[in-house]
Amino acid sequence: MKKISxxxxxxxxxxxxxxxxxxxxxxxxxxxxxxMMFVQQGAIDSAKKEIDLHMKEAESQMDPESWYLFGxxxxxxxxxxxxxxxxxxxxxQAFESYKKSLSLDSNTARQKATRDQIRYLGGxxxxxxxxxxxxxxxxxxxxxxxxxREAAMISDPGFDIKKKDIEFYLALASTYDAVYNIDKKKNxxxxxxxxxxxxxxxxxxxxxxxxxxxxxxxxxxxxxDLMYDIDYDINLDSVMAVQNxxxxxxxxxxxxxxxxxxxEPKREETLIVxxxxxxxxxxxxxxxxxxxxxxxxxxxx
Amino acid sequence: xxxxxxxxxxxxxxAVFGFQTSxxxxxxxxxxxxxxxxxxxxxxxxxxxxxxDFIINMYGSNTSMLSELNKMALTKTVGTQKIVIKNTxxxxxxxxxxxxxxxxxxxxxxxxxxxKVKGKATLIVTEQPGLAKKGAAINxxxxxxxxxxxxxxxxxxxxxxKVSSALLALAIPVEN
Numbered sequence: 001m002k003k004i005s006x007x008x009x010x011x012x013x014x015x016x017x018x019x020x021x022x023x024x025x026x027x028x029x030x031x032x033x034x035x036m037m038f039v040q041q042g043a044i045d046s047a048k049k050e051i052d053l054h055m056k057e058a059e060s061q062m063d064p065e066s067w068y069l070f071g072x073x074x075x076x077x078x079x080x081x082x083x084x085x086x087x088x089x090x091x092x093q094a095f096e097s098y099k100k101s102l103s104l105d106s107n108t109a110r111q112k113a114t115r116d117q118i119r120y121l122g123g124x125x126x127x128x129x130x131x132x133x134x135x136x137x138x139x140x141x142x143x144x145x146x147x148x149r150e151a152a153m154i155s156d157p158g159f160d161i162k163k164k165d166i167e168f169y170l171a172l173a174s175t176y177d178a179v180y181n182i183d184k185k186k187n188x189x190x191x192x193x194x195x196x197x198x199x200x201x202x203x204x205x206x207x208x209x210x211x212x213x214x215x216x217x218x219x220x221x222x223x224x225d226l227m228y229d230i231d232y233d234i235n236l237d238s239v240m241a242v243q244n245x246x247x248x249x250x251x252x253x254x255x256x257x258x259x260x261x262x263x264e265p266k267r268e269e270t271l272i273v274x275x276x277x278x279x280x281x282x283x284x285x286x287x288x289x290x291x292x293x294x295x296x297x298x299x300x301x
Numbered sequence: 302x303x304x305x306x307x308x309x310x311x312x313x314x315x316a317v318f319g320f321q322t323s324x325x326x327x328x329x330x331x332x333x334x335x336x337x338x339x340x341x342x343x344x345x346x347x348x349x350x351x352x353x354d355f356i357i358n359m360y361g362s363n364t365s366m367l368s369e370l371n372k373m374a375l376t377k378t379v380g381t382q383k384i385v386i387k388n389t390x391x392x393x394x395x396x397x398x399x400x401x402x403x404x405x406x407x408x409x410x411x412x413x414x415x416x417k418v419k420g421k422a423t424l425i426v427t428e429q430p431g432l433a434k435k436g437a438a439i440n441x442x443x444x445x446x447x448x449x450x451x452x453x454x455x456x457x458x459x460x461x462x463k464v465s466s467a468l469l470a471l472a473i474p475v476e477n
Contacts, residue, residue, distance in 0.1 A: 130312035
């Protein structure tokens with residue numbers, strides 16, 4: 001396995017070197033050459049010392065090859081030492097170095113090699129974004145996703161990122177909602193984050209069923225929660241005020257639920273929600289009509 | 302070929318992203334039970350009704366309403382009186398009670414129900430259009446998607462119940 005990895009490293013470097021203007025450098029490239037030699041030998045820690053020294057030289061700062069090798073060494077360090085660190089500084093340094101290399105480079109073949117490296121890092125960022133998308137680590141997930149997004153756009157400028165954005169933001173909204181539901185009073189700001197995240201999805205795709213359905217459900221749930229949180233001992237004025245707030249939320253939920261129904265009229269959960277919202281709005285005929293549709297749909301199955 | 306060296310399997314976001322759960326319970330029943338509890342604070346029963354259990358009888362088979370009333374009785378009292386929830390589906394099952402909630406599916410005429418509680422200090426609470434004019438003291442109605450209540454002070458007074466002005470101010474007043 002280690003041998004395969006070593007061969008792969010060599011092939012990547014060879015591809016890069018073939019596209020480089022010069023393989024070996026003169027006096028000013030002592031540390032560069034040493035770093036390259038250590039990389040070829042698989043001595044990545046020694047390579048780091050040399051490339052760090054090389055990058056301190058003024059002319060290295062404007063040299064795409066130097067930045068590429070710097071990125072390569074740090075990517076290997078990431079793989080060796082920080083493979084399971086979602087916030088790996090080595091990985092971030094590698095990514096920044098490849099970006100810098102690309103920004104300075106005019107060699108098409110080398111640019112392609114750099115983009116391939118960025119694509120690799122992008123894949124790692126994406127996987128970490130998925131892995132950390134839970135109620136504890138979601139902030140890390142968002143950071144990783146933003147890095148993936150940037151990497152994807154750089155490595156494949158024509159890539160349609162919107163589909164991935166929608167997929168990720170739907171999952172993120174669902175995670176925010178889960179955080180909110182852990183403690184609705186303490187985590188009230190996650191209600192807003194859930195709403196904003198679904199609305200973001202709808203700004204990209206107004207006909208997204210999941211975002212519409214879940215926004216409808218989110219507002220309905222909130223209205224119901226308010227009703228159930230009414231303390232029996234509060235005065236009737238306050239009861240009326242809570243009811244007004246709930247009704248506003250039910251009305252806010254309705255267009256989203258109706259849109260979801262318009263998109264997918266044969267989904268049971270949409271009919272359940274619509275029947276429920278109308279019931280909460282005391283519009284019993286409409287509630288019954290959706291309930292009837294639900295019953296008919298179930299009979300057809 | 303080189304490109305494939307860098308490709309590896311991307312994880313898949315969970316397909317379940319999305320579907321939250323519908324709320325449980327009946328908000329309308331919940332709200333009405335809150336209203337009913339509040340009525341006990343704004344209405345004065347005769348002295349002989351201020352000891353023993355405070356009985357709320359539900360006439361009908363509205364399980365949501367019965368469930369909410371029972372939940373309320375578990376934690377609340379009326380002064381020192383324990384709240385007891387009763388349920389009947391027959392006219393004969395209506396005994397002495399402080400509040401009689403008549404569920405909207407009940408088809409018995411209100412006149413018959415009133416006759417059953419005649420001479421008793423029972424607050425009759427209904428939920429059908431026009432019943433506050435036909436003998437109910439309080440009738441739940443829907444106005445602008447909101448649960449409100451009509452109050453007929455004369456009908457309450459007929460059953461020896463005193464309604465506070467605060468409750469009147471919040472109600473939709475109805476006269477015979």
